[in-house]
Amino acid sequence: MRNIIEPTSDHIETAQPGEGWINPDFDPDLLPARRQKGRGAVSNIDGRFERHIHQAVDDGWMNSLIEDQDAPRIRTTLGIDGARSVITRNQSPDVPFDRSINPYRGCEHGCIYCFARPTHAYLGLSPGLDFETKLFWKPDAPTLLRKQLAVKSYMPAPIVIGTSTDPYQPVDREKQLTRSIIRVLSDCQHPFSLITKGALVTRDIDLIAPMAAKNRASVAISVTSLDHRLSNLLEPRASAPHRRLDAIRKLADAGIPVTVLCAPIIPGLNDMEIENLVAAVHDAGATSVSHIVVRLPLEIADLFEEWLAAHYPDRKAKVMSLIRQMRDGERYQSEFGTRMRGTGPIADLIARRFDAARKKHGMTGRSLNLDCSGFVRPSANGQMSLF
Template identity: 85%
Template sequence: MKNNINQTHAHTRAAIFDDGWSNAKCDLNILPSRGQKGRGAVSNIDGRFERHIHQAVDDGWLGTLMEDQDAPRTKTTLGIDGARSVITRNQSPDVPFDRSINPYRGCEHGCVYCFARPTHAYLGLSPGLDFETRLFWKPEAAQLLRKQLSSKAYQPAPIVIGTSTDPYQPVDRDKRLTRSIIEVLSDCQHPFSLITKSALVTRDIDLIAPMAAKNRASVAVSVTSLDHRLSNLLEPRASAPHRRLEAIRKLSDAGIPVTVLCAPIIPGLNDTEIEKIVAACKDAGAQSIGHIVLRLPLEIADLFEEWLEAHYPDRKAKVMSLIRQMRDGQTYQSEFGTRMRGTGPIADLIAKRFDAARKKHGLTNRSLNLDCSGFKRPSANGQMSLF
């Protein structure tokens, strides 16, 4: 094995390169990762495409001092995503739509379980802290969307905004990028639905409600837990549970159909809340509800286990065992039809409990049966067509 090791101070990373000749490990005093207040991921693990593994090592100078100090805060930065289009297509049978828009790459909400984290590896960044601190936005999203909708080949169908990263994450308070996208869709009378775990969505009720009155808009609010401590650890910069329930009530009072997504359900952690969540969301005015069990593809498995060790070490073994019981002994299954629901007795029990609670409170399954008949194709220069 050939090792290239840069070892100086305790906070310096060691770059280790394995050329495949040996599986021997260097005897380094690796420093444990330390979580930061307000961040979900505990570490900044390397992406799957990186050739080197980076670890913080203790050279004996700073290790003891660092034990008495808080981990340094990582500030959020915002770069530009130079995408040439904003509508993303999918052919997944697991979701009731074939197109979506994500105004941002990365998400400051910091949900440790977020299935979109591995996408940051394509940028040469970490799916860990980088995903929630090094964000990218699409400043010309509204113009690009209008251009795509103006194509004569384009045929309207519901567009879902926020399928990977939250369109109402904190940075949107200033950028208002999501609002600009909704304005284009409203001008064109193009049906859309929003997915968010932020109360900021109520800011745009003035745009969403008129479209909803024509059956051309709906909102899905993600509610993971009613436990403030658990929610704060799982989703540190997302709206608190009571704020999400307030948002559901305001949206519903404005005549906007609201679906609740209980996602993810984590056995041994928040599955005890299923019936309480369904009842609370019904009381807040939700019309439908659905659930997704925890998914741990690629780097997320390691990130989630780190998170459990940091916050719930006494439950770690049980939670991971239950997850594997839903995944045929694995931490994840990627097959359509099972990746969001799992298999086996644990997954079946979760589904049955949701079905029973949904029926008890008169809620329906999620639907995207929105009206596309009023679509008005814009011209490429932003003007609406006369015919």
């Protein structure tokens, strides 16, 4: 049951905690969300923990007043994340690592499908536009990392940088936080791998290459599509496809092993590119490739449907039908083992096509077999241990 508080164009409606966002398709009086150039999400839906849901309703005046106006631009802001530790642990059987570092919370790349979007709800912010405009960085991350590595009980294993949000998003050009983290790991000869869709990664080749030469570093580049228009809509502030391919070439030429994550594969949008994607990244110098089908947990499902309605209204029903066919009729399944691959004939066909393309080009699947034997534990005061 919905209770409208006051009759204005910005109605506030109550909902039970955790009830979530109400899809505008269910109410013809709701004003349609207005897409913004350079942003992925179309709206700023309320997070699942909020007690109230804010929705704009057409009272007969507003739609005619705004239809010829551009949506107001939202500036990107950067706050400080005061985290007390920087290494995050996981026990997921779906990934080949158990620890990671994310220098930033939120991501200006604005990928509409990003599975990290729901984490902004923990901050009382929207997983929509807030996630890509209200960012937080961890200025103490290098110091915290050194302290964690200095603990005598710490045992080294590959650390993956950028598992949730991109370490090479635009803000890192100025902050260079990712470079500072890599420098600490390099000083300690600690193995690491980077995941990014930012061509900015080539800036740090001078630090990554020497570690890669000892089998202590690798890079994973995410390539979703070779179609510039689709990529620009899906990932509006990420590097263009041709720049990612160029980054793969530069990394490979420097002797750095590069794997490509074709993620996500969205049936009805980019699945027709599978063979061309694998061929292109192989020609650029990648040695391995893997894929993940689109994941729509929590608020992302509504955000993604809203994005489809704004950019591909003619494909929306088909795309969502295909996604549901990979999820036993649901928009998402969270179970380990299936959440990244899906189930059913469509998911199986996607996997077989990737296997065939990988075999054709002599590529392997993703692995993280990095050498941990050279780890040099730093002392608590920041110096390298001599013993």
